[in-house]
Amino acid sequence: MRQAKTAYSGFLSGGGIPRRHDPHLLPLARIKKIMKKSSVDVKMISREAPLVFSKACELFIEELTKRSWNMTIQGKRRTVHKEDVAHAVATTDVFDFLIDLVHPNTSHHVDLNEDLEKKQ
């Protein structure tokens, strides 16, 4: 297997980021899309920014998962449930921005569904 070929295909496949770097666990194009949608102020995004997020999201998911798992084992279970994630969010200050998202009383998604049903 030629290393050069791997690097070459990495450049061509989009973004110019060679595959011989740490393999990204998360797709950079998707990260970029999510970044763009976050605010109208986001105009241009450097090639590095999604890369930083690919690592940061990994760290974030790892941390939230570990904390969720702590809730799971406190409940003497072996399956991580949504409630464990919600509980981890509620007990971690830095995850305050997620409270509305994981709180069971969030009616946002329900309202959207009702709107769609009416249109159909």
Added chain:
Amino acid sequence: MDDSTNNKITTGDDETANQQERLLPIANVSRIMKQILPQNAKISKEAKETMQECASEFISFVTGEASEKCKKERRKTVNGDDVCWAMGTLGFDDYAPPLKRYLDRYREVEGDRSATPQRNEEEGRPSSSSTQFDPNLKPF
């Protein structure tokens, strides 16, 4: 040729597509979760979906802060340093050092390409790849 049926199918696909575009793929998210958990741990589908949502919210949250900084400094491009800074500001101090190392390593290999504020990199135009692909750059 039932238009209403076709419309319903198209709407359904559009919904799903839109939904998926704002989330990271569940397989990737799952993999990261599994890697950090013990072998005997299981993860419910709902928990994976919740994690997907949380990850997207994390990206939006940090990007918003980073983009605010760029706006104040009258810069158009959100770069890696802005993202690192935003994370530090929002309380993700622990992430900043490994991210800085990650970014430094990337810059080391890429040379000046990433550091130079250049053309619009959003489109990733292949025609401009003559500067991106360096045949002399050997992989390690």
